[in-house]
Amino acid sequence: MVFFDPHVHMTSRTTDDYQAMADAGIVALIEPAFWLGQPRTGVATFKDYFASLVGWERFRSSQFGIKHYCTIGLNSREANNEALAEQVMEILPLYVYKEGVVGVGEIGFDDQTPAEEKYYRAQLELAKEAGLPVQVHTPHRDKKQGTERSMAIALEHGLDPGMVIIDHNNEETVHSVLDQGFWAAFTIYPFTKMGNERMVEVVREYGPERIMVNSAADWGISDPLAVPKTAALMKMKGISDEAIRLVTYQNALDAFAQSGQITESDFEAVKNIDQSLKFNGNTILRGGQQPRIDKDSIFIR
Numbered sequence: 609m610v611f612f613d614p615h616v617h618m619t620s621r622t623t624d625d626y627q628a629m630a631d632a633g634i635v636a637l638i639e640p641a642f643w644l645g646q647p648r649t650g651v652a653t654f655k656d657y658f659a660s661l662v663g664w665e666r667f668r669s670s671q672f673g674i675k676h677y678c679t680i681g682l683n684s685r686e687a688n689n690e691a692l693a694e695q696v697m698e699i700l701p702l703y704v705y706k707e708g709v710v711g712v713g714e715i716g717f718d719d720q721t722p723a724e725e726k727y728y729r730a731q732l733e734l735a736k737e738a739g740l741p742v743q744v745h746t747p748h749r750d751k752k753q754g755t756e757r758s759m760a761i762a763l764e765h766g767l768d769p770g771m772v773i774i775d776h777n778n779e780e781t782v783h784s785v786l787d788q789g790f791w792a793a794f795t796i797y798p799f800t801k802m803g804n805e806r807m808v809e810v811v812r813e814y815g816p817e818r819i820m821v822n823s824a825a826d827w828g829i830s831d832p833l834a835v836p837k838t839a840a841l842m843k844m845k846g847i848s849d850e851a852i853r854l855v856t857y858q859n860a861l862d863a864f865a866q867s868g869q870i871t872e873s874d875f876e877a878v879k880n881i882d883q884s885l886k887f888n889g890n891t892i893l894r895g896g897q898q899p900r901i902d903k904d905s906i907f908i909r
């Protein structure tokens with residue numbers, strides 16, 4: 609089986625993770641722009657970050673045979689620094705039209721403040737103008753209310769729910785999200801969001817239509833293999849192969865391919881790995897290293 613992880617923050621992960629993901633069958637991924645764990649102090653670091661998502665990180669991913677896409681946006685937490693948020697809004701159009709940018713994201717609510725709402729609305733307008741899907745981060749606190757509010761605002765701005773991926777769902781939110789025609793993404797994240805046993809039951813209850821699974825692996829305790837592991841568990845629990853394919857591959861592809869930026873044949877093309885390639889003169893290999901080391905060997909040379 610092959611997998612598509614539509615939400616994973618590879619900037620925070622290691623080459624071991626890339627290797628393990630490729631070995632587990634992940635052929636493509638989407639890296640949403642997000643919060644780096646501490647507040648940024650100026651717009652220049654946003655520029656460098658966005659540039660890395662369409663540059664170095666995409667290259668690094670390609671070195672493991674995984675096709676890398678990204679979404680670009682101002683995350684909800686940093687929307688609360690309005691002086692900086694204004695500057696970030698000004699540079700977003702320079703990045704959302706770049707090749708391989710498959711949406712505006714991840715945007716939405718964290719604390720559900722007025723500033724978060726203001727920049728969420730502004731970015732919905734940007735997505736509409738650019739004809740891109742929207743990847744919506746829903747809050748951890750007051751999730752049900754925050755999710756409803758995110759959807760209501762998207763509809764108010766005239767977005768087609770088929771262009772909006774509501775992320776970080778749980779059993780409490782899924783019914784309404786599907787009912788209103790949005791895509792429902794589920795983050796399998798240890799301890800805080802969804803466990804994958806619960807995910808199996810969601811698919812059993814609601815079926816595979818418009819549902820997708822992601823890892824949202826980042827700098828926290830998370831699992832970049834959450835998508836293939838969930839597929840394995842679904843198989844064990846008797847979910848059909850076709851349903852597994854839809855929620856771990858095809859639905860994410862269909863949702864984000866509406867950007868016009870995803871071509872499935874590119875997943876194959878990137879498999880022709882040449883780890884001696886360079887990006888702006890830099891490679892993933894450090895002095896004298898050989899490409900593709902064998903992790904199962906006890907010898908580390």
Ligand SMILES: [Zn+2]
Nearest residue numbers: 640642714824
């Ligand atoms: Zn995220």
